[in-house]
Amino acid sequence: MEPNSLPATERPGESAAGLWRTFLASTLVLAASLGLLFAATEGGSAFTTETLRRSAVMRSPQPIPDLQVIDASGVSASLLERRAADPRVWIVDFVYTQCASVCLSLGTVYQRLQAEITERGLQDRVGLVSVSFDPARDDVPALQAYASRWGMKPQVWQVLTLARPGDRRRLLDAFGIMVIPAPLGEFEHNAALHVVDAAGRLVRIVDHDDPGRALAIATALTR
């Protein structure tokens, strides 16, 4: 940095005309910055990727991808076939069965949801689906172990894994899940509850610590 040793008249921009120019340029730059920030945050309403994704889904429901999946009993079918064969609204979450962190709380949330669905007799209207994004490790025995660990009732709660590990990217992109490998074979991922209607559209994404809202949205869709 050099000191301002030049007299003001020799420093560019500091004449009266230059000050007007600078005023104009500053105003334009300020307007452009604010416009950019306004656009990037959807008018100041979304500062995180997660809120952006949720408001996008709420505005326009997105079709779920048609991927080949396997359930805990080893039955392989496409996701849309399973969707068409099931008239219920689904609440979908994404897990990996080795998970020792956030999916533990997701598991507890789903256990509570399962209890509430059974209690209120909603099992014909709302189904729970856990999808593994770790097809390399989550095979049928791993799914079975997961199902028995959480006491899944197959008529309420099912767990699926991808039949083709190569489909993982498509699955995650379609639901807007970001998975980051973490030490000790763990993954860091955003946990949420995804409400999928009977037509196979992702209609709402709800915080994983707000299962009551997910259930209310799901039951409202079946009315």
Add this chain to the structure above:
Amino acid sequence: MNPWPIRSRSLAAGMVLAALACALSLPPARMLIEQSMLWHMVVQMPMLVVAGSLLMQSVPAARLPDRLARWNAYGLTGFIAAQGIIVYWMLPLAIDRAVVLPATDVLKIVSLLACGALLARAFARSAVVVQLFFLGYTVSMLGSAGLYLLSTTRRLCNAYSLESQFSAGLSMLILASALTIAWAGFTLRRRESVRDPEPARMREAGPRPRTN
């Protein structure tokens, strides 16, 4: 004392720093910014700004086009543009995108280098009070963002864990204080060195003799 002129030193330091910061976006060092919010926000991003500023300082002011400088009296336009760039890259959604999309990462590198270059010119042309205004704004923004990251239990970036967010918040607070201290020290030193020696000599010589 130093065989190198100050401009070549700025150029060399700026190039080394820019290269190191860019290396953080490439494998294998990319792992650091992918897994640690601290490395991304408190190491790589400030490194890019400092590198841009050093590179700009290596260009003599006389070589810069007057036509552009005329739109930037007292560095005001530069300060505002730099502030816009800094605010954008503090948005969690922008940070996530830079981790996931390579094109956004390139945009981040280019814009933060430019931010540093703009700031170098702006600081060189502006009065202390304008600098203080800009610095005060940036430091309070950085500080409150740091405090928020420290105190919230909500994961703001899909790309980073809560622990990573916590350590990034803490180091953002430290960075904010360090910036303030560094600026104050630098400004005081510069004031010393540019002070007109004339009054000092006169003070030593005692009271001015009357002229009439």
